[in-house]
Amino acid sequence: MKAIVLAAGQGTRIRPLSASRPKPMLPVADRPLAAQTVDTAVDAGADEIVLVVGYEGQTVRDYFGAEYRGVPVSYAVQTEQAGTAHAVNAAREHIDGPFAVLNGDNLYDPAAIDRLFTECPAVCAAEVADPRNYGVLSTTDDTVIDIVEKPEEPPTNLANAGAYAFPADAKEWLEVPASERGEREITDVLARVIEQYAVTPVTLERWLDVGRPWELLEANEWKLAALERRIDGAVSDAAHLEGRVVVEEGATVEPGAVIEGPVLIRSGATVGPNAYVRGATLIGEDVSVGNGVEVKNSVLSRGTSVSHLSYVGDSVLGRDVNFGAGTNVANLRHDDADISVTVKGERVSTGRRKFGVVAGDGVKTGINTSLTPGLKLDTGAMTEPGETVEQDR
Incomplete structure (x- = not known):
């Protein structure tokens, strides 16, 4: 057929x-x-x-x-x-x-x-x-x-x-x-x-x-949960890998990194040193996760860089995104309500208690940027050092 x-x-x-x-x-x-x-x-x-x-x-x-x-x-x-x-x-x-x-x-x-x-x-x-x-x-x-x-x-x-x-x-x-x-x-x-x-x-x-950004996150949660552990890349003896973790050939995990599956680290990616990757996380091809970075339940697309001492949680980052050092994503509201995201001009509930940001290709954040829950950053958007971003841009 x-x-x-x-x-x-x-x-x-x-x-x-x-x-x-x-x-x-x-x-x-x-x-x-x-x-x-x-x-x-x-x-x-x-x-x-x-x-x-x-x-x-x-x-x-x-x-x-x-x-x-x-x-x-x-x-x-x-x-x-x-x-x-x-x-x-x-x-x-x-x-x-x-x-x-x-x-x-x-x-x-x-x-x-x-x-x-x-x-x-x-x-x-x-x-x-x-x-x-x-x-x-x-x-x-x-x-x-x-x-x-x-x-x-x-x-x-x-x-x-x-x-x-x-x-x-x-x-x-x-x-x-x-x-x-x-x-x-x-x-x-x-x-x-x-x-x-x-x-x-x-x-x-x-x-x-x-159809919507958080559903891409859900799709990755579904498929990453079916991973079978495989380590083909270069993993330091001083790194700790737990559960369903795949490190493709050509990927590198540096000393002190802790990886808790399901996590897929694709070819050309580098994680660490001292990074913490957990949840259901896709580290795409040629992605760089820097020193002391935590990435939780997120999708980092090809060529993206998350610089040292940053936090990315429950987020979807497009290609060639560059998060400056100390960029922090908030993924939880103080009132514990579900996170909403703007879809075609209307605020729509994700149905998720935790959801961070959606960053289009080529987004750049200045050092020590704070990003609030449910933000969308359009292709090529930029933030200033030390800025707190509370509205889509």
Whole structure:
């Protein structure tokens, strides 16, 4: 079965992290988010991957190439962001039989995707506490009989998880009219399939739609928890490594460093001396963590430097960020309330008691900068030495 993976969106809700690369190419453990999805499809038996690209599409092409893990890779271009059915329709020339559709910015339970491919036609569902913001599936006798978008009174708690296995006929049903919100929805295609086929609901044990910065942190928490300890890099005898820790070849851990897994230290990175890295933390390629730095439950992207005597907690830092010495991230409110972050101009609760900052590519802080919880620092933003930053910039 061919797997169509949607990777064309701009990822506006996760900015500034997606300011210069597609959201599906943001790092989750040792590979981009989209590669986690493609790996799941390959493991489920996909015999070809079709990646639908658009925004910064060359980044996707450069990573996957013409073949990935021995499976051919093709590309389709979505020239405008006009909905999920529009995206899949961009790949119609590649469809010559049953096909699966997966979102390149979602993480799926691999066992469920295996079953999705086997049960075609099928749709993945997730049991959620409040399904009103989802497409909601109704079922009988293990068959989907209806889907309704964002109902005020949901008939079930089964949310559409955005993973589908369609029969070949569905290729002819992809050109759907625009919905009330102006998009061509893949759920309209699913509704047509439900009318003509017995569609199997496949319940996901775990599923994550990565749309906002703290969800990228959650994605890394999920995948880093599955690490198997491996030490290929240079680790000082005077360093202490505990639990699920991976130090890739070409990485260095200096004397006095304490690493408590799950932690992934990628090639070219340097940690220490006397640094403390814990939680679920990704230290990306060529990252520098300086003397006496503490990093907790965070993502540090490629080329970032956190200078000595700094603290970074529950944060996501983009590429080539430079935190000056003594930069401290606050990740907890005094009133113990959940941290909120600005998303597309509105303050949105992360649902997390602890969350630090989101720093876009190239952010620089002056020495002894203090950053308050829930801050977003845009691409290239700078702070002054000794400054306390309380508002996004």
